Amino acid sequence: MTLPLSRKLVLPMSDLQSLTLPVLPLSSGVVLPGMVVPLALETDEARAAVEAATEGRLLLVPRIDGLYTQVGTVAAVEDAGEVRRGLRAVVVRGVGRARIGVGVPGLGRALVVEADPVEEPEPTPRARQLAREYTAVVEAILEHRGAQGIAAALKELDDPGQIADTAGYSPDLSLEQKVQVLETVDVEARLEKVLEWAKGTLAELSLKERIRSEVSDGMEKQQREFLLRQQLAAIRKELGEDGDADEAAERYRARAAEPGVPDEVRTAILREVDKLERTPEQNVEHGWIRTWLDTVTELPWGVVSDDTVELAHARRVLDADHEGLDDVKERIVEFLAIRTRRAEQGLDAAGGRGSGAIITLVGPPGVGKTSLGESVARAMGRSFVRVALGGVRDEAEIRGHRRTYVGAMPGRIVRAIAEAGSMNPVVMLDEIDKVGADWRGDPSSALLEVLDPAQNHTFRDHYLEVDLDLSDVVFIATANVIDTIPGPLLDRMEVVSLDGYTEDEKVAIARDHLLPRQRERNAVGADEVRVSDEALRRIVTDHTREPGVRSLERAVGKLLRKVATELSTGDAEAPVVVDAGDVRRWLGRPRFTEEVAERTSVPGVATGLAVTGAGGDVLFVEATSMPGEGLVLTGQLGDVMKESATIALSYIRSHAEELGLADVDFDGRRFHVHFPAGAIPKDGPSAGITMTTALVSLLTGRPVRSDVGMTGEVTLQGKVLPIGGLKQKVLAAHRFGLTDVVLPARNEADLEDVPEAVRAQLRFHPASDIAAVLAVALEPVPEPAPA
Numbered sequence: 001m002t003l004p005l006s007r008k009l010v011l012p013m014s015d016l017q018s019l020t021l022p023v024l025p026l027s028s029g030v031v032l033p034g035m036v037v038p039l040a041l042e043t044d045e046a047r048a049a050v051e052a053a054t055e056g057r058l059l060l061v062p063r064i065d066g067l068y069t070q071v072g073t074v075a076a077v078e079d080a081g082e083v084r085r086g087l088r089a090v091v092v093r094g095v096g097r098a099r100i101g102v103g104v105p106g107l108g109r110a111l112v113v114e115a116d117p118v119e120e121p122e123p124t125p126r127a128r129q130l131a132r133e134y135t136a137v138v139e140a141i142l143e144h145r146g147a148q149g150i151a152a153a154l155k156e157l158d159d160p161g162q163i164a165d166t167a168g169y170s171p172d173l174s175l176e177q178k179v180q181v182l183e184t185v186d187v188e189a190r191l192e193k194v195l196e197w198a199k200g201t202l203a204e205l206s207l208k209e210r211i212r213s214e215v216s217d218g219m220e221k222q223q224r225e226f227l228l229r230q231q232l233a234a235i236r237k238e239l240g241e242d243g244d245a246d247e248a249a250e251r252y253r254a255r256a257a258e259p260g261v262p263d264e265v266r267t268a269i270l271r272e273v274d275k276l277e278r279t280p281e282q283n284v285e286h287g288w289i290r291t292w293l294d295t296v297t298e299l300p301w302g303v304v305s306d307d308t309v310e311l312a313h314a315r316r317v318l319d320a321d322h323e324g325l326d327d328v329k330e331r332i333v334e335f336l337a338i339r340t341r342r343a344e345q346g347l348d349a350a351g352g353r354g355s356g357a358i359i360t361l362v363g364p365p366g367v368g369k370t371s372l373g374e375s376v377a378r379a380m381g382r383s384f385v386r387v388a389l390g391g392v393r394d395e396a397e398i399r400g401h402r403r404t405y406v407g408a409m410p411g412r413i414v415r416a417i418a419e420a421g422s423m424n425p426v427v428m429l430d431e432i433d434k435v436g437a438d439w440r441g442d443p444s445s446a447l448l449e450v451l452d453p454a455q456n457h458t459f460r461d462h463y464l465e466v467d468l469d470l471s472d473v474v475f476i477a478t479a480n481v482i483d484t485i486p487g488p489l490l491d492r493m494e495v496v497s498l499d500g501y502t503e504d505e506k507v508a509i510a511r512d513h514l515l516p517r518q519r520e521r522n523a524v525g526a527d528e529v530r531v532s533d534e535a536l537r538r539i540v541t542d543h544t545r546e547p548g549v550r551s552l553e554r555a556v557g558k559l560l561r562k563v564a565t566e567l568s569t570g571d572a573e574a575p576v577v578v579d580a581g582d583v584r585r586w587l588g589r590p591r592f593t594e595e596v597a598e599r600t601s602v603p604g605v606a607t608g609l610a611v612t613g614a615g616g617d618v619l620f621v622e623a624t625s626m627p628g629e630g631l632v633l634t635g636q637l638g639d640v641m642k643e644s645a646t647i648a649l650s651y652i653r654s655h656a657e658e659l660g661l662a663d664v665d666f667d668g669r670r671f672h673v674h675f676p677a678g679a680i681p682k683d684g685p686s687a688g689i690t691m692t693t694a695l696v697s698l699l700t701g702r703p704v705r706s707d708v709g710m711t712g713e714v715t716l717q718g719k720v721l722p723i724g725g726l727k728q729k730v731l732a733a734h735r736f737g738l739t740d741v742v743l744p745a746r747n748e749a750d751l752e753d754v755p756e757a758v759r760a761q762l763r764f765h766p767a768s769d770i771a772a773v774l775a776v777a778l779e780p781v782p783e784p785a786p787a
Contacts (some may be wrong), residue, residue: 019098019117021059021074022052022110030178031060031073032168033094033161041088044109050090052110053077059098059115062179071183074098074117094165096120097185118185123160130191131160137198138166144205161187167194172201211235249273252293260302265466269296292403295410296464299417304424304472305382309340314379321375322368323512324505327753328361331496332376335359339474358451360432360477360490363498364615364728366548369478370428372498376476377426385420387412389443390431398446400463410463413450413470424472432489433479444486451475451492499728500547500615502755503540503735510536514553522560527575529563531556534580542583542590545735547615547728559586601706604698606777608690609711609733609741610682611725616732618709620676621687623694628670635675638683644714645673648692651718651770652699659774661699671695686723688714689742692770693777702778709733710742710777718770722746727753734758740765742773 024039024046031037041047049058061072075092083089101114123131135154142150157163167173167181177197184190211234255261256269272289279286314336318329361369370386377384392398392412400411409415416427435443449455450470457471479485482495501509515531518524539559544551559578563586566572578586608619633645652659653666673691675682689712697704711729713721722744731754733741743751745766751759765776 019057019059019074019115020112021057021098021115022049022112023061023068023072023100024049024058024075025063025068026060027063028175030062030168030175030182031075031092031094032165032178032182033073033096034165035094035168036078036091038089038091040083041090045111047088048110050077050080050088052112057095058092059100059113060092060094061100062175062182064175064179068100069179069183070100071097071118071185072100072115073182074115097182120161120185120187123187127160127187127191130188130195131163134163134191134195134198137195137202141172141198141202141205144202144209160191164190164194167197170198170201173197248290249277252276252297255297258302262301262467265296265301268466269293288403288408292463295414295418296466299414300421300423303422305380305422307340307343308381309336309379311337311340314376317379318372318375321371321378323509324501324755325368325372325498328372328496328498332359332372336376336379358453358475358477358493360479360482360493360495361498362433362479362482362495364480364500364547364612366546366550367498367500367615368548369498370430373426373428373476373478376474380426380474382474383420383422383425384428385416385425386428386430387416388430390434391436392443393436395443395446396462398443398450400461402462403465408463410461411446413459414461414464414468417468417473423469424474426474426476429475429477431479432477433481433484444489447489448492451477451489497727499725499753500731501549502731502758503537504757505755506540506544506549506552507533507536509549510539510552510556514549514556518553518557518560522557522564524560524564524567525574528567529560529574529576529578531559531578532580535578535583538580538583539587542592543587545592547731555587559583562586601703603701603703604694606690606694606697606704607706607709607738608687609709609729610684610686611728612680616725616728616730616735618732618736618738619682619687619690621690621694622674622676623671623691623698624674625669625671625698627668629667630670632670632672633674634672635678636681637675638681640685641675641683641687644685644688645691647716648688648695648714651692651714651716652695654716655718658771659696659700661696664699684723685713685721686711686725688712689720689767689770689773693773696774697778700778702781704777705740705779707737707739708742708777709736709738709740710773712742712744712747712767712773714770720744720767720769720773726750730754730758730762734762739763740776742767742776744768 025043026039029037039046041050056077058075058077059072060075061068063069074095074097076095077090078093079091081089097118098115099118101116135157138154142154154163154166157166164181164187168178173181177193180193181190184193211231214234252269252273256266256273261269272293276286276289276293279289311333315329315333318332322329361372363369373386374384389412396411398411398413400414401408413427417423417425420427429447432447435447437444449459453471456473457469458467459470460467477493482490485493511531511533515536516526519526519529536556539555540552543555546552563572563576563578567574567576584590604623606621608621610617610619631646631649633642637645649671652661656662656664656666673694675687690710692714693704693710696702709729709732711723711726713723715721726743726747727750730741730751739761740763742765745768748764748766751764765772767773767776
């Protein structure tokens, strides 16, 4: 209820001396002199006070927490009556202030006290100035609230004390503030208080109006919810608050405050959190910012695994996980030893350059490259994560996408770190030789920074845009061949070759690793099936022909599936014993047979040794001739191999007499050299002596020995030059049952890399020229038949 302001009621001073008045306590408000308010008589004390007011006067005293104030308001009862259902009320008018004295005996239950009225002095110029300022401020407040009518009534007042007492009507003042106005007897002091509070209220209203004006510009009125969010954001901006009500923002701030987060990253997170709070959820950028913050805060900043490298333990782990590969294991142990020593001497401080060794395991499929990386991680006590690079053609897959793109995300390196859960995992860069390049960029160029110890301590992902220290990450790359790895990238790697397993090693791997694993996968117990070493050897020789053991594991799995089926159907009883003679029953006819003798039984066919992406292999070279001119080459050959065939024929023609071919008419013959398996591309110079041998065999009619394989580059002078991949080629010769290998004399030292068990079963013939090759490779000249 709003009551009109009125002029102050002035009573004679004689009426205000030594008043004895009943007390009406006020527990929820304050009545100041000049105010006219209704009061509901809800308590016995209030009703008793009104009944005791025989002269129509009361003393209104605020009561806070059960205590009365020292100053009350003398009030006159203007009206009384019943408002509803027996509830009485009175209308009182504040007359003046009075100091409360001692209590006196009264009538009935009312509290009666002596009160000394407070006389207000004549207004001073300072009081009138304050009153004018206060009136102006209150008018501005009322104008903000659209109550100009009350402002007009306020202008009619001219007494400074009464003007100050109008603050009792203000809804902006608390009960305690209104009590202060009542108890402040000095007019100037009272005006200073209410003026200060009124200015604060006006400033708050002005700020709200300005915020409302800023937010409302350019927005439709019906978007009420959007408007409220904008107002909240603007209020937080003006007040400089952190928005602690926003749970997500607080979570991001708490993550940024963790001790392991670098200062640069912390600054970037806090900057994005501030931007998030200023961006409404309806804005598409809100989701982008949240995604970036989630990505950055989920990275394991400051989380590192403690290395537990004990070299003897590391070697035991490698031996337990892998059969053979002694040279590879030795190199890995050396790598771990160097890392341990550098860490002990403090040479690999955080944020600095590491030891610089990036091991790249190169070898055919199925030889255990990836599992070697897992073993290294287990030996070091670190997390292991694999990054598949096969077929990657976009540079952004490594460095991440710019945040301006829709669906942007960090690169595979950052995702691998997040997946590992630590900043120093073992990261396996799998199939690094199959990284491509197109119009989207060259991923191998991005890998240069990742694998360069001089740069990767400040690796910068395009999505994160903060430095990421990769210097303590152990990178191990794998590849099938090194020919397709770019030179600058290969220059940062240390290549460790895995050339394949011998027959004995495959049998041991099948017995100790593959057979137990396939038993578990096929739910066959060790007491239900027994596979002898002879059966495993038969599987290796007749059903697989590979450097690795993947086909061998599939064959073992197939055998155990058939055994499990017969055990389940009751066609077999446990234990099922599989020996060499039983392999055909379970796996069918042999997939591979000894074909070298059959293929080389006619002149013009020679057995060469080659290296492919699948490891070492045996390559047959067939030569024939017919009437005509020139040289025809088939078998999907590369330029280098075509040139080798031309060199071989030119050598034979220029040295025909030395080779016993003086009677051969080269001019009237057309030669055709073919490499079977025409769907497989072939290239390289190492088949030079094989093509030369095949042509000489054709022209002399002497077949090539079926137990001889050969490799080497030939020159126009008949010299045999060294080649690469000797170990893989020798292992292939051993797999195919060859007993003699012809190799360049300058490659003889490379035989030390061949396992001793294989060297013991083969005879090696180093050759420096074609004459030495032909002396070993061709069958002897048949003795003339007796006359």
